[in-house]
Amino acid sequence: MNTAIASKAIETPQEKLAAILDSHQPRSLLTISLNPVPVAEHWARDHDCELTRIQELNPFDDLERISRVDMAVVADQLEYMTRRDGEALLGLLRNLHTDSMVAVYQPLLAPEKLRWPHNGFLALGCREEGHFAQEGRELDIYSYDLDSYNFRRSWNNPRFWANPENWGKYWW
Template identity: 75%
Template sequence: MNIATTHSMTESPQERLAAILDSHQPSSILTVSLNPIPVVAQWCADHNCTLVEIQEQNPFPALGDIDRVDIAIVADQLEYMPHHDGEALMGLLRNLHTDSMVAVYQPTLAPQKLRWPTNGFLALGCREQGHFAEDGRELNIYSYDLDNYNFERKWNNPRFWANPENWGKYWW
C-alpha cells in the first residue's frame, strides 16, 4: 500500500534521501540531475562509493556510456522534460542501468504542461517515500526497488493451484 506522508520540519528531504541511501548501502550511484546533489556527493565521500553524474538537459546520449549501478537518483530533471521523455528516462534506468531508483520531483517547479499526473510515478512501480511542503513549495520522493516492488500474494502458492502436484515443474 502506498501511503503519502507529509514530513514536518523533523526530517528534511536531504535527510530522507540520505536515509534511503543508508538503507541500500550502494557501492555505486548514478545521478541524473541538471544540478549537483550535495547530499549524494557527501554520502559517497563518507562511504567510499563511486558517483557517476549526468548533468545534461538531454541525458539519453550520456546513458549509452553508463554501466549498471547499485542505485540511480533522478532529481531536478523531470520537471523540465515532457512527461513521455521522463517516463522513458525512468524506464531506461529501471530496465537497463539499475535495480533501485529514486526520483526527487518538485511539481511546483514544472510548467503546467510538463507536470506529472498524481499517479505517474506509481504507474512505474514506484512507492512514495515522502512528501515535503513548505512556503508554497512541494517536493516528493519516490523509490523503486526491483526486489520489493511487487509484493508476494497469499494466493500464489501450491495450495491454490489447480494441480498442486505440478507447482514449479512447468513453465509456459
C-alpha cells in the same frame, strides 16, 4: 528503569534522501540532474561509493555508455522533460541500469503541461517516500526497489493451482 529512545523525525528532503541512501548502502551511485545533488555527492564521498554524474537535459545518450549501478538518483530533471521522456528515463533506469532508484520531483517547478500526476510515479512501481512543502515550494520523493516493489501473494503457490504437480515445470 526502561526508557524508550525516540528517533528524530525526518524533517527535510535532504535528510530523507540520506536516510534512503543509508538504508541501501550502494557501492555505486548514479545521479541524473541538471544541477549537483549535494546529499548524494557527500554520501558517496563519505561511504567510499563510486559516483557517476549525468548533467544533461537529454540524458539518454550518456546512459548508453553507463553500466549497471547499485542505485540511481534522479533530481531536478523530470521537471524539464515531457512525461513520455520522463517515463522512458525511469523505465530505462529501472529495467537496465539499477535495481533501486530515487526520484526527487518538484511539481510546481515544472510547467503545467509537463507536470506529472501523483499516480504517474506509482504506475511505474515507485513508492512515495515523502511530500515536503515549505514557503510555496513542494517536493516529492519516490523510490523504487526491485526487491520490495511487488509483495508476495499468499495464493501464488502450488497449493492453489489446479494441477500442483505442474508447479514450476511449464512456462506459457
